[in-house]
Amino acid sequence: MTNSQTLLVIDDDPLILQCMRLCLPEPDYHVVTAESAGQAISAFRSGQPDAVLLDIQLPDQSGLALIHEIRELDGRVPVILMTGHGTSETAIAAMSGGAFDYVTKPFEPDEILPVIDAALETSRMARKPAILPSEKERLSPEKPSDQMMGECPAMVEVFRSIGRVASRDTAVLILGETGTGKEVVARALYQHSSRHDHVFHAINCAAIPEALLESELFGHEKGSFTGAEQRRIGKFEICNGGTLFLDEIGDMTPVMQTKLLRVLQEKEFERVGGSKTIKTDVRIIAATNRDLDAAMADGSFRSDLFYRLNEFTISLPPLRERGQDLRKMTEHFFQLFARQLKKDFVSIAPETMQRLLGHDWPGNVRELQGIIKQTLLKASGPVILPSFLPSGFGAASPGSTAGETSSQEWQGGLVKEIHRRLAEGSFTIGSDIHDDVDRILIAEVMKSSGNNISEASNRLGISRPTLRSRINHLRIDVR
Numbered sequence: 001m002t003n004s005q006t007l008l009v010i011d012d013d014p015l016i017l018q019c020m021r022l023c024l025p026e027p028d029y030h031v032v033t034a035e036s037a038g039q040a041i042s043a044f045r046s047g048q049p050d051a052v053l054l055d056i057q058l059p060d061q062s063g064l065a066l067i068h069e070i071r072e073l074d075g076r077v078p079v080i081l082m083t084g085h086g087t088s089e090t091a092i093a094a095m096s097g098g099a100f101d102y103v104t105k106p107f108e109p110d111e112i113l114p115v116i117d118a119a120l121e122t123s124r125m126a127r128k129p130a131i132l133p134s135e136k137e138r139l140s141p142e143k144p145s146d147q148m149m150g151e152c153p154a155m156v157e158v159f160r161s162i163g164r165v166a167s168r169d170t171a172v173l174i175l176g177e178t179g180t181g182k183e184v185v186a187r188a189l190y191q192h193s194s195r196h197d198h199v200f201h202a203i204n205c206a207a208i209p210e211a212l213l214e215s216e217l218f219g220h221e222k223g224s225f226t227g228a229e230q231r232r233i234g235k236f237e238i239c240n241g242g243t244l245f246l247d248e249i250g251d252m253t254p255v256m257q258t259k260l261l262r263v264l265q266e267k268e269f270e271r272v273g274g275s276k277t278i279k280t281d282v283r284i285i286a287a288t289n290r291d292l293d294a295a296m297a298d299g300s301f302r303s304d305l306f307y308r309l310n311e312f313t314i315s316l317p318p319l320r321e322r323g324q325d326l327r328k329m330t331e332h333f334f335q336l337f338a339r340q341l342k343k344d345f346v347s348i349a350p351e352t353m354q355r356l357l358g359h360d361w362p363g364n365v366r367e368l369q370g371i372i373k374q375t376l377l378k379a380s381g382p383v384i385l386p387s388f389l390p391s392g393f394g395a396a397s398p399g400s401t402a403g404e405t406s407s408q409e410w411q412g413g414l415v416k417e418i419h420r421r422l423a424e425g426s427f428t429i430g431s432d433i434h435d436d437v438d439r440i441l442i443a444e445v446m447k448s449s450g451n452n453i454s455e456a457s458n459r460l461g462i463s464r465p466t467l468r469s470r471i472n473h474l475r476i477d478v479r
């Protein structure tokens, strides 16, 4: 079961091609190379890459002209440009023309890999079909493997809402606990919109520190702050005419909320350190797992921004409130993953099903999928017995004792630490504690995944770009 993505690297320098093959190993990545524009176009047509890495200077055609051709073939494939020193103005022109990002040669793998991962992630979101069930399919037992499931009234309302709002140009706010399917809904909204063949970009507002997020969204002028060596074009400029998905919007700081509100109200903004006002026409889809009513009540989320984003809201119910859907999804994922993992599977023992149905599922559909995969990996024989469930599963539910004690122990430690910091008068407890937990969590999961970013991001249930950005931001040593 691999989620390998294809990157087309176009450069006439064999060293760069070789370096990219080494840095992006199979089976997580599949690298296809081309040494000229001519080769690149045929590789693009036959290989359907997920993203393109393109040198601006090619022997037979300019990189800029090639971007244009690639965008004509498929405007949703992100193109990253490689430029030499002194060609940054051309790169900026390319960004305004729809390139995803650019890097300046020579570069270290650490510089380019996060950009490539972000491009591949964007491509996945823009192009992986979000399949919604029709009325007939909802009631049919045979489901396409990756169709979004749901027959309970709240999910039927979600599908209807998507149908109602996708083709309109309104902002949409998607609410729901973690793992309830907000990203799938965002993809469905984009893919069924009139902007579906225009640019789509996604930003995880929680994964990027405030200063970087500002420049990521609005761009900056050369010299506007230390380290701003070149002008940078932000997402609001690149996505002009397209769609921007702002994930984890509830984690945005008040300063950023104010800036976002202005661009939503006035459809214009300035780059950081710039004075020129730039017009933009971007459809915003935002999502959060935070309780925005509570955040508005305690003043951490601006209510005027909420009303602006909330032109239309889609609320995903938690899995534990979806009635019979839980049983149906459990059966569906057992069958699907057994096929993918090539495991024998015939039935789920009634006691196993009972334990699965009795669980609270705080991580919702993502947690359900993870538990089912782990159970299948442990299973021997065609009947899924309760002993195949991961150790500690359901430990926090009443009735289980050993797991409860150990989880109470570490939670007790955490409570003490929170009170210590409260007593110190800290005003950044939330972010500090999250950072401390992430430092330990990410370092341990990376270690147990052999420092494999893809495996660790799967286990953590976050994307590769988010993981890389957390590793960089928290300066976690993963070597």
Ligand SMILES: Nc1ncnc2c1ncn2[C@@H]1O[C@H](COP(=O)(O)OP(=O)(O)OP(=O)(O)O)[C@@H](O)[C@H]1O
Pocket (backbone or CB within 6 Å): 147, 148, 149, 150, 176, 177, 178, 179, 180, 181, 182, 183, 184, 185, 289, 365, 366, 369
């Ligand atoms: N109704 C559904 N039917 C089938 N699969 C679903 C459904 N909802 C979500 N999934 C699957 O569950 C997983 C988690 O979904 P997704 O990433 O969209 O959740 P999310 O709400 O965006 O999570 P987070 O808040 O953590 O970012 C994905 O693999 C997705 O395909």
